[in-house]
Amino acid sequence: MAQVQELAPGHPGVLNAAGMRELIRGEPAAARPLLEKAVAADSGSATLWLNLALANRDLRDDAGEAAALERALVADPRFYPALLQKARLFERQGKTKQAAFLYQAFLFCLPPGDGHPPALQAAVAHARQAVEGHLKATEAFLEGRLKEAKARHPGERMERVEACYETLMGRRGLYMPAPTFMQFPRLPAIEFPDCAEYPWLDAFEAATPEIRAEAQAAFSQASQDFQPYISKPVGAPLDQWGELNDSRRWSSYFLLKNGKPVDEHLARCPRTAALLKVAPLCDVPMHAPTAFFSVLAPKTRIPPHTGVTNTRFIVHLPLVVPAGCGFRVGAEKREWREGKAWVFDDTFEHEAWNDSDVPRIILIFDVWNSFLTAAERDLVSVITHGVQEFGEGASPFAQGG
Known part of the structure; x- marks a missing residue:
């Protein structure tokens, strides 16, 4: 590392490697200036901004962590590690609703498949739990309002509203027509017509x-x-x-x-x-x-x-x-x-x-x-x-x- 730093001291990759080495050693105060120099040399790298956010996290600098995560997501709005870290930041701050939205975004942007490392699998499980808890709390909040609204429309059929609501609350899967031969556009997509x-x-x-x-x-x-x-x-x-x-x-x-x-x-x-x-x-x-x-x-x-x-x-x-x-x-x-x-x-x-x-x-x-x-x-x-x-x-x- 010393030789590489001597050969290319201002290279963002070298600065990042040196900073992450310090972070892994439990020295976030030493890591932060190196990572700050790295993002100054390459401000378009979402990974570098995320690493700076992690250093700020370990230094308990919430404002610095949030600012770095914002820059990471400006560089790549679907960068799922930054979405995960931002959700965790909100959760630490007690902002459970904002955390749930970010966890949902993280799950949406996560690459498909189950071949993720154990640490990420644990994060996925926690994210799903947080989203599910938020949806249940939302349902409890809406229950009275929906009951009152339905009472305003006695005798009206509510199947489509119920399907919409269940889909929104994650209790009903979302399916689209997928014919194997001919799709005729602009026809209503109804599973069971009346x-x-x-x-x-x-x-x-x-x-x-x-x-x-x-x-x-x-x-x-x-x-x-x-x-x-x-x-x-x-x-x-x-x-x-x-x-x-x-x-x-x-x-x-x-x-x-x-x-x-x-x-x-x-x-x-x-x-x-x-x-x-x-x-x-x-x-x-x-x-x-x-x-x-x-x-x-x-x-x-x-x-x-x-x-x-x-x-x-x-x-x-x-x-x-x-x-x-x-x-x-x-x-x-x-x-x-x-x-x-x-x-x-x-x-x-x-x-x-x-x-x-x-x-x-x-x-x-x-x-x-x-x-x-x-x-x-x-x-x-x-x-x-x-x-x-x-x-x-x-x-x-x-x-x-």
Whole structure:
């Protein structure tokens, strides 16, 4: 070190190394002037300003520490070590609210992954604890105000407000549509559209006993026709589908497949076939509609995945739903109720599970996204079919993770 200092006494790297050596030895008073010279030689280095802040911390100079941290964050506003140190400074000063905001910023700017050194892992755990405590305190502060505000709007639906509030408070994850093929811009992104907008579902719900009987008859009399829903060829990337590929643990009995009727199956299920004829099914030549009975075997989970396009919605009509079955779309979990249909946007990440000891059976089919105009539906159909024609038969609606 002495030789290097003699060769380049004013170099910021040399000054920084010498200063940090003194700091590690427990001599912050000796370290500070060296680090001050380092930042004077290179005022744009966030690391040098942070090291000066650490020297000021050890000297219990809060004002000097704060000033150095500000300069570090001017040099790099996302420099997470400086954000962490500023949060710690606020915490030492009893400014818990300001500390929580800085801890949140630190967590946001932290590089992804878990391969951090133990000291940083401990800091991450503490930062998360501080942010969680702040959110709980915020909720307690807002509880009375929210109760009073809701009382001003009796009878009004509050689902969207609740979702907004839960997301803000960190109790609800934030998910965005992520289709594997086509994203149609400027459509509302809603996990579960309001079923009141789809009055034709009433006919399906009313016919649930008949549809269930047809599904169960097919399952018992033509079980060989229930094929694995996931069937990827050898050499294809399986990703999350490894356990279910070519497995009857998740099987399907198709009534309509890729826009074509499966006549033999439709003939076995006349009531279901009649209802599908009048539903606003998605219509894309060679791709849609698709309708099938979906059977999820006991103790089976469908892993998180996303659908191909937000130009369609998916309909579920639960037929046989034992206890222990569930479904998640984005941040919202629901339990199926036999005979109660719902519509959802499958371009949000979603998953399903059957923890029971008997199979779960539902009717699934796709309909147009109700926010598309007739002209938009027509052009989406032309584009999608054209992609397949140009690709010589490769279907962009093919199963994907």
